[in-house]
Amino acid sequence: MAYSDKVIDHYSNPRNVGTLDKSKKNVGTGLVGAPECGDVMRLQIEVDEATNVITDAKFKTFGCGSAIASSSLATEWLKGKSVDEALNIDNMEIVEELALPPVKIHCSVLAEDAIKAAINDYRVKNGLPELEAAKSHH
């Protein structure tokens, strides 16, 4: 399969690989996917509680190059956004940015799911109601 230059770039030089302290109240963690399906993404955000801005984001992904690139890109986009803005990240924006082929769209869906799961985890930790399940692109 031919990968786009952007996918290869994120795969070769992934941004923000790592782990945030999930016990902290201002860290939200999203773990999505399943090993048998060949993709597991863990995406974490650290939020400045005063401003509601995401100050740091980290990921670890078990998956193909497109899955790694989707989550790497997501962490780049998350940093500096408010939590509310982050909720608006749409998987199709990831598809466009990385020029993902149709068979790899699920990687972008997974990245969007991971963002929403991380935000929900942060919300629940901070006494906010869990958001409705994200609109489905599946």
Added chain:
Amino acid sequence: MLKLPIYLDNNATTPMDPRVLEAMLPYFTEQFGNAASRNHPFGWQAEEAVDYAREQIAQLINCDPKEIIFTSGATESDNLAIKGVYEMYAQKGNHIITATTEHKAVLDTCKHLEKQGARVTYLQVNEEGLINLEELEAAMTPQTILVAIMYGNNEIGVLQNMRAISAIAKKHGALFFSDATQAVGKVPVDVIADGIDLMAFTGHKMYGPKGIGALYVRRKNPRVKVTAQMDGGGHERGMRSGTLNVPGIVGLGKACELARLEMESDTARISAMRDRLERELLTLEESYVNGSREHRLPHVTNISFKYVEGEGLMMGVKDLAVSSGSACTSASLEPSYVLKALGLSDDLAHSSLRFGLSRFTTDEQIDYAINHVKEAVTKLREMSPLWEMFKEGIDLNSIEWAEH
């Protein structure tokens, strides 16, 4: 300078030996005759070349030159053997025994015959990739006409016990066919000692050309016949019509001669490199060799790297031409059925690489491959949440994974 990518996919195909090409060249241009032309020297020369190749081949596998039927390759040989026996021996019975780890050319041929009334038993293999001989014996019936078990497996290199299997088939009056595509030219194959009645093999897995293969069909003890699958001029003792591919046959002959003369020294060198590659890669934690290491072809190793995803791994080892147990890049998401048959979970089957070495593989290439794979696996594990959980002692089966 090392040329990249490095070719380590020699179970898919091998480069042709230049000596084979040299032997073939005159038969494209000057000596272009049809081996079936009996009336002029052009035909005689071609026939002589074909007869010489038959002898070269016969010497490698210890048979009579007349027992070699030329085909277009191993797939055709598999089809001709199985369908040909099924039709020829229909009066005796309709039962065929094979194994789940056979090549698709055997499995799909058997499935085809099932639609025509054949009864097929698919033997399971153990975690080493070997069939159980007691199960084979128990599956034999008076209607069993054919036992079809491969010599060496194309994905994991595991060698089945030819002599024990042929003895069981013989005891119950069934013929024994072996797809020896991966074995001929790599390990000593002796159709007499191994008790093989029909055997398929091909040129391009042993430094010969593509498009030429052969089917060994035993002529005595017992005399075996197969029904032709193509109608035509009655070439190859009526079993396979079609003008002979003289340059291809010359190439296959030469490849067999080289294999016979050089197998011992090639094997010593290649297996030493294979063992070094394997030993080094097994220093990575949670890496496993798939299939028997004892009963195995000398030039292949198949290794799974746990907690690394197959397609990501393939992308990480871009400087190597290898095969993966993951079919993600093809239309199907199913991992290798051979690895699944060994009892591997889907994720472990997906994260496997098959390394196939050749006569032309160098120590320098193996050094590079070792470092390249180690780097890729290490990097991907640092990026893998599953690896982190494993390192923290979390049981991955205890996690409720989100559906997607």
